[in-house]
Amino acid sequence: MRRLTLCAFISLFVLIDAARAQDTLRFSGFDAPNLTPKAERILSRAYEELGIRIETVISSPRRALLDSAAGKTDGELVRVKIAGSAHESLIRVDVPIIEARTFAYANKPELHGKSFGELKHLRIGHVSGARFAAELAKGFSEVWTAETPEQLFEMLLRDRLDLVIVGEGTGRRIVRERELKDVFPLTPSLRTVSFYHYLHEKHAALVPRIEAVLRRQLEEAREARPDDDVPGEAVPEENVLHRIGMT
CATH class of the missing domain: 3.40.190.10 (Periplasmic binding protein-like II)
Known part of the structure; x- marks a missing residue:
């Protein structure tokens, strides 16, 4: 009886721990000072509405894409539109979050x-x-x-x-x-290059949810946009959450 109770307790602990782990998603990313930090801020705010924290695993661009496509991470933080064409396991969230x-x-x-x-x-x-x-x-x-x-x-x-x-x-x-x-x-x-967020296919059910949040945030950003652009400040355009410049 004690043994059954102990096994049940351990199983419950494992399930709780797994549930907590799902509250954090790990996305592949690469070192791009003009891109990665801004994408992290945008997506952190969006996923926070779903009760999910995100982390970025930085590696080389090639390794980042291979890891996300293989499911070693939960997806790609940001990539260009064609990135998913070579990897069917990656699903694009169809809201451009950054434009360069x-x-x-x-x-x-x-x-x-x-x-x-x-x-x-x-x-x-x-x-x-x-x-x-x-x-x-x-x-x-x-x-x-x-x-x-x-x-x-x-x-x-x-x-x-x-x-x-x-x-x-x-x-x-x-x-x-x-x-x-x-x-x-x-x-x-x-x-002009647009960057998108990608989720691994194991999170397919999450795609429409995060897409809806990003679309709503885009609409709110449009409404809050000032009449005149302030030089040097990135402002939301008609179809992008953030605009940056890349040499």
């Missing part, structure tokens, strides 16, 4: 209204190692690189560059901090 845009910045008034493609005769700069920016800069008369975006904007002010390729968030921050009233981005953006 890249712009070319200039300070010459005559460049207002010009398209990027018609400016190949100018001098352009980008952060060293930014592969996408390097591709965009191909064909320009002069291409310069620098270690930091701040150095690029200094070159722009000293008339050593005509255009600087940086992410929107970075560009806005530098323009605001240095009060560069004559510096402006050429429109439209050079690249």
Whole structure:
């Protein structure tokens, strides 16, 4: 009898412990200072409404995706839209939570209204190692690189560059901090990438619940949006919870 009682107690303890474990979800992520912390804040707030805590397991981008697809974690914190196409075990939560845009910045008034493609005769700069920016800069008369975006904007002010390729968030921050009233981005953006949250298929039932929370938060963010954007601040757009810039 004592043995049966002990077994029943142990079984009850295991069940309670398992239930508690389900209150925390562990998502794969990778080191991206402009992306991961913002995604964690957005998703932590959303999952909190469902009574769920989240944790991020940081590894390399490749390892993070393999672990989430294999079910070693509960999903992906954020990935681009095509990430799930190669992994059927990952279900995309169909609300873009972060959007990253890249712009070319200039300070010459005559460049207002010009398209990027018609400016190949100018001098352009980008952060060293930014592969996408390097591709965009191909064909320009002069291409310069620098270690930091701040150095690029200094070159722009000293008339050593005509255009600087940086992410929107970075560009806005530098323009605001240095009060560069004559510096402006050429429109439209050079690249726009949306990031989504993914859950492993073992949590398929949770997908519509978290999607509903995110959609409601998006709607609330739209309604609370100020009439005029404050330079340097990320504000919710029509279909995204947060906007950042990535070089």
